Ligand SMILES: Nc1ncnc2c1ncn2[C@@H]1O[C@H](COP(=O)(O)OP(=O)(O)O)[C@@H](O)[C@H]1O
């Protein structure tokens with residue numbers, strides 16, 4: 378792939394931070410030496426920080442499903458499936474002794490820390506009348522909150538990249554700061570930063586948003602590489618201010634996404650999906666995007682992979698199971714598209730612009746997306762992804 382010409386942005390390291398300087402050397406030594414995987418990766422390790430949770434899906438006042446949730450579950454599911462060979466993952470997540478999904482694929486691969494407090498749990502109430510792709514289609518209520526993740530909970534080693542993906546306020550500002558010190562590049566989901574929880578007394582706290590600028594996270598933005606927000610969250614992020622500090626990606630449901638960086642922006646087209654449950658779309662988007670960077674794509678091209686996995690997520694209830702044929706097809710497409718054995722996460726800069734393979738990549742991934750739709754049509758509604766109870770009304774969740 379030809380390198381994108383203009384906009385490039387230094388990684389989020391503080392030049393006078395000795396810890397970060399050491400990391401730059403270590404990661405470059407480990408990362409670009411050839412031979413590892415398709416994209417030339419050799420032991421590139423990522424760090425995912427955020428807790429698994431219990432999700433209860435409600436419609437018309439009654440529970441229609443209970444599933445494993447938490448961005449860490451959706452994110453590790455996609456990264457494990459879509460990263461190039463040679464990339465590995467450490468997940469720092471906390472749950473209580475009541476955690477119901479220890480044997481589900483993501484937590485079994487990346488076991489959480491057990492705490493005395495109960496597992497974080499959310500009730501997601503779906504409305505029947507989501508007027509547009511950007512309308513809030515669910516109301517979230519945090520019913521239980523597990524312990525926060527403290528800086529001391531993070532492994533004491535360096536990572537090529539990190540994803541801060543809290544859902545219930547568990548990624549503390551000091552934890553994000555520690556991630557920034559440990560990881561060469563940090564990608565953040567805005568929902569980890571701007572959620573507040575009303576009236577925690579009975580029935581848990583309704584999720585609302587606060588302005589990012591008013592939070593202790595704001596000062597860390599210049600050291601963050603990418604900040605992802607849904608269109609509902611974007612006004613609280615303040616895109617015009619934030620884009621001067623890091624690259625901001627706004628996801629727009631079935632319309633795809635937009636990237637905003639200092640000096641440019643791009644719209645990235647979506648993929649077809651038969652939506653049965655929108656939960657986890659944003660999480661899966663962010664992980665698809667990160668895996669695109671790992672493959673060596675520019676940010677705008679990597680967002681295609683974000684849109685692809687966002688679309689795949691809405692096609693299933695809970696954490697999706699990917700068809701191996703579909704995954705193989707995606708990897709073949711990327712192997713063909715990415716000629717250069719490097720990853721932008723390992724380089725000195727990110728590039729943002731759409732490359733000359735963008736449209737071709739979209740077309741090829743669209744064919745792979747059709748495999749997801751076919752898989753969806755072939756499968757019975759109940760999925761084997763650790764659901765407590767299977768849902769018989771899948772298609773009645775709003776699309
Ligand atoms: N109905 C859909 N059809 C196709 N892609 C979708 C659909 N819904 C979501 N996506 C993909 O998932 C991404 C994240 O979805 P979005 O609804 O914006 O986030 P969130 O789950 O955080 O609210 C979108 O940018 C898009 O790529």
Ligand SMILES: O=P([O-])([O-])O[C@@H]1[C@@H](O)[C@H](O)[C@@H](O)[C@H](O)[C@@H]1O
Pocket residue numbers: 430431432445446447448449451499517544568655656657658659660661
């Ligand atoms: O749907 P999405 O915005 O990508 O992410 C969701 C979170 O917003 C929600 O709090 C959590 O309970 C879900 O399991 C999922 O992680």
